[in-house]
Amino acid sequence: MKYKKIEGLFYLTPVVIIVGVLYSMIIWDIVAAFTGWEGLKATWKFVGFSNFLKLFQMRRFWVNVKNNFIWLFVFIVPTSLLGYVLAYLFMNIKKSERILRQLFLYPMALSFIVTGTLWAWMYDPSSGLINAILKSIGINTSKFGWIANPKGAIYCMIFAAFWQYLGFSLVIYSGAIRGINFDMVEAANIDGAGHLRIMFQIIFPNVGHGTLLTTTMLAITTMKVFDLVWVMTHGGPGIKTEVLPFFMYRITFSQRHIGMGAATSVIILILSGGIIIPYSLWALKKWIS
Amino acid sequence: MKSNTFKFTAIFIIVVLAILWLLPVYAMLTTSLKNQEEVAKQEYIKLPKVPQIQNYIKAFKILKTGLKNSIIISIPATIICVFFGSLAGFYLTMFEFKLSRIVFFWIVVATFLPYQIVLIPITQYLSWLHLLDSYIGLILIYVILNVPMGTLITATFFMKVPSDFQEAASLDGCKSFTFYRRILIPLSLPGLVSSAILVFIQIYNEFLLALALTRGPRVKPVMPVLAELKGTQIAQWHIQMAGAVITSIIPLIIFIILSEYFVSGLMAGYGKE
Numbered sequence: 001m002k003y004k005k006i007e008g009l010f011y012l013t014p015v016v017i018i019v020g021v022l023y024s025m026i027i028w029d030i031v032a033a034f035t036g037w038e039g040l041k042a043t044w045k046f047v048g049f050s051n052f053l054k055l056f057q058m059r060r061f062w063v064n065v066k067n068n069f070i071w072l073f074v075f076i077v078p079t080s081l082l083g084y085v086l087a088y089l090f091m092n093i094k095k096s097e098r099i100l101r102q103l104f105l106y107p108m109a110l111s112f113i114v115t116g117t118l119w120a121w122m123y124d125p126s127s128g129l130i131n132a133i134l135k136s137i138g139i140n141t142s143k144f145g146w147i148a149n150p151k152g153a154i155y156c157m158i159f160a161a162f163w164q165y166l167g168f169s170l171v172i173y174s175g176a177i178r179g180i181n182f183d184m185v186e187a188a189n190i191d192g193a194g195h196l197r198i199m200f201q202i203i204f205p206n207v208g209h210g211t212l213l214t215t216t217m218l219a220i221t222t223m224k225v226f227d228l229v230w231v232m233t234h235g236g237p238g239i240k241t242e243v244l245p246f247f248m249y250r251i252t253f254s255q256r257h258i259g260m261g262a263a264t265s266v267i268i269l270i271l272s273g274g275i276i277i278p279y280s281l282w283a284l285k286k287w288i289s
Numbered sequence: 290m291k292s293n294t295f296k297f298t299a300i301f302i303i304v305v306l307a308i309l310w311l312l313p314v315y316a317m318l319t320t321s322l323k324n325q326e327e328v329a330k331q332e333y334i335k336l337p338k339v340p341q342i343q344n345y346i347k348a349f350k351i352l353k354t355g356l357k358n359s360i361i362i363s364i365p366a367t368i369i370c371v372f373f374g375s376l377a378g379f380y381l382t383m384f385e386f387k388l389s390r391i392v393f394f395w396i397v398v399a400t401f402l403p404y405q406i407v408l409i410p411i412t413q414y415l416s417w418l419h420l421l422d423s424y425i426g427l428i429l430i431y432v433i434l435n436v437p438m439g440t441l442i443t444a445t446f447f448m449k450v451p452s453d454f455q456e457a458a459s460l461d462g463c464k465s466f467t468f469y470r471r472i473l474i475p476l477s478l479p480g481l482v483s484s485a486i487l488v489f490i491q492i493y494n495e496f497l498l499a500l501a502l503t504r505g506p507r508v509k510p511v512m513p514v515l516a517e518l519k520g521t522q523i524a525q526w527h528i529q530m531a532g533a534v535i536t537s538i539i540p541l542i543i544f545i546i547l548s549e550y551f552v553s554g555l556m557a558g559y560g561k562e
Contacts, residue, residue, distance in 0.1 A: 007465050008380045008384040008386065008465070010376075011376040011377060011379055011380035011384075011465075011469075012376070012377050012380040012381075012392070014373045014376065014377070015373050015374065015376070015377035015396070015436055015437075015440055016377075016392065018373065018432065018433050018436045019395060019396060019399050019436070019437060021414075021433055022399055022407065022433055022434070022437075023395070023399070024410075025407040025410035025411065025414070026402075026406070026407060026410075028409075028410040028413070029406060029407065029409065029410055032409065032410075042413075086303070086306070089299040089302060089303055090299075090303070092295065092296060092299045093296060093299050093300055093303070097300060097303075100303055100304070100307050102545075102548055103307040103310055103311055104306075104307065104310055105544075105548065105551075105552070106314075106541065106544055106545075107310070108544075108551075108555075109490055109537075109540040109541055109543070109544035109551070110494070110537055110540065110541070111493070111494035111495075111496065111512055111515075111536065111537070111540070112494070112496060113494070113496050113512045113515050113516050113536070114494075114515070114533045114536060114537050116516075117515065117516075117519050117529055117530075117532070117533045118313055118314075118317050118530070118533055119313070120519070121317075121320075121526050121529065121530070122313060122316075127328075127329075127331060127524065127526065129313070129316050129333045132331040132332075132333055133333075133334075135331075136332075163310065163313070166310070168555070171552055171555050171556065172555075172556070175556050195295060217401075220401050220403065223403045224403040224404075224405060226405055226496070226497050227496040227497065227512075230496070230500075230516065231496075231516050231519060245403065245405040245497075248405065248406075248408070249405075249408070249497070249501070252408070252409055253501065258409060261409050262409055265405070265406040265407070265408070265409065266406075268403060268405065268406050269402075269406050272401075272402065272403050272406075276398055276401045276402060277398065279397075279401070280394055280397040280398045280401070281394070283397050284390060284393060284394050284397065287390075287393055288390065
């Protein structure tokens with residue numbers, strides 16, 4: 001390439017400064033996590049790991065961690081699997097009919113607050129859409145509390161996110177399927193392989209990067225869940241639907257335990273770092289090639 | 290014959306699912322146009338007898354300051370993100386630089402980091418700068434959080450520009466900024482539109498920072514106001530739904546008109562496909 005490096009600094013500097021500020025905030029978090037800061041005034045008194053130890057002794061904290069893992073396991077597999085199956089089905093129909101794809105994508109443009117408002121109404125036990133429909137076909141709905149049901153609430157919420165994110169995995173898998181070599185599919189077709197076999201034994205192993213992408217991005221999404229919880233249940237019933245970002249917000253802004261809030265942030269950072277760093281290394285490898 | 294049956298089955302499954310996926314929004318729209326008695330009957334699938342425009346007027350009165358604030362904040366933040374992002378994207382794709390890889394790696398990590406974890410330092414930094422509860426403060430924070438994504442997406446689109454272009458241009462004595470402005474930007478316009486759409490929708494839809502960094506209604510963006518509406522209009526489903534429709538109009542219009550760009554932006558940002 002012909003451009004001089006020195007000239008280039010002009011282009012890169014703003015972003016390097018901005019990203020630098022972002023990382024300085026993360027360092028700030030890590031430092032604050034080891035202080036006994038409470039209340040509005042900054043107190044940089046170091047207390048070692050005591051914030052973390054306090055967190056580990058709270059039952060509420062572990063309920064939150066468990067809920068984050070429920071999100072992780074229950075949200076990712078159905079969303080990516082149905083997204084993949086849909087992408088395969090769309091591949092098999094005419095171009096003109098692919099306009100239907102938009103119907104799965106539009107929820108992606110909605111805010112979690114809109115999704116949450118909408119689904120909170122859908123799930124409302126006394127006047128929500130779902131129970132209204134069930135009642136109209138003669139089903140006794142008094143047992144279906146949906147988000148008011150302590151056991152089921154979190155799964156109802158995950159379903160709302162599934163509704164919103166299905167389009168995402170559909171888009172990523174459609175791109176991945178378009179990139180594969182179709183000779184094998186043709187060959188399998190001639191051999192008389194069924195669609196299930198083609199879908200799972202022939203195409204699926206070849207869209208590995210699509211799977212990696214979808215599951216990584218969905219996993220990161222589960223670490224970010226906050227808005228849905230806030231607007232649908234506010235963590236309830238009890239603390240049954242609380243997740244770590246929500247906990248962090250509560251402990252920082254309602255209880256003013258800045259040190260413990262920062263410690264919770266560090267825990268979220270560690271959990272999500274385990275997902276993001278391998279992905280970024282992979283992205284870097286693709287970038288170089 | 291067999292493949293025709295399959296096509297039919299495929300379309301059938303897709304249509305059934307699509308109806309299910311549309312149902313919530315259909316019910317949202319019809320409910321938002323009903324009066325209280327009709328809502329109380331819980332016949333949500335039925336169309337309203339007379340569309341109740343006043344639901345929208347009522348919801349709009351509550352949301353209008355928030356909407357204005359969201360627009361005032363999202364548009365400049367998006368423009369700044371895409372501008373700085375495209376400069377860095379240009380550098381990372383067109384200049385040979387040893388540290389490029391390291392910079393790229395940290396930009397990717399920053400793109401996907403859950404931003405919730407920096408909420409506490411954000412409030413601290415802004416209170417030092419006396420920018421809490423101000424437009425400038427929110428714009429600044431949204432720029433910081435979304436520049437990595439702007440960079441990643443624009444860089445992905447710039448990579449599609451053949452490097453011969455740039456070599457030829459530099460041989461002809463074309464300055465790098467002239468190349469950026471006259472050749473790269475016009476060639477990658479669809480990419481810039483894609484990244485602008487994604488960044489804009491992200492900022493407009495954001496809730497946590499909009500909630501935590503504002504106090505009164507003066508600069509509060511629309512999403513926290515919508516969440517409050519849900520709290521104050523309990524069981525007033527028609528008003529809540531009208532509010533939800535009003536706040537979704539902007540991103541949905543963008544999505545409907547520019548969905549091709551939205552999809553290609555998604556693929557570029559997440560897939561490099």
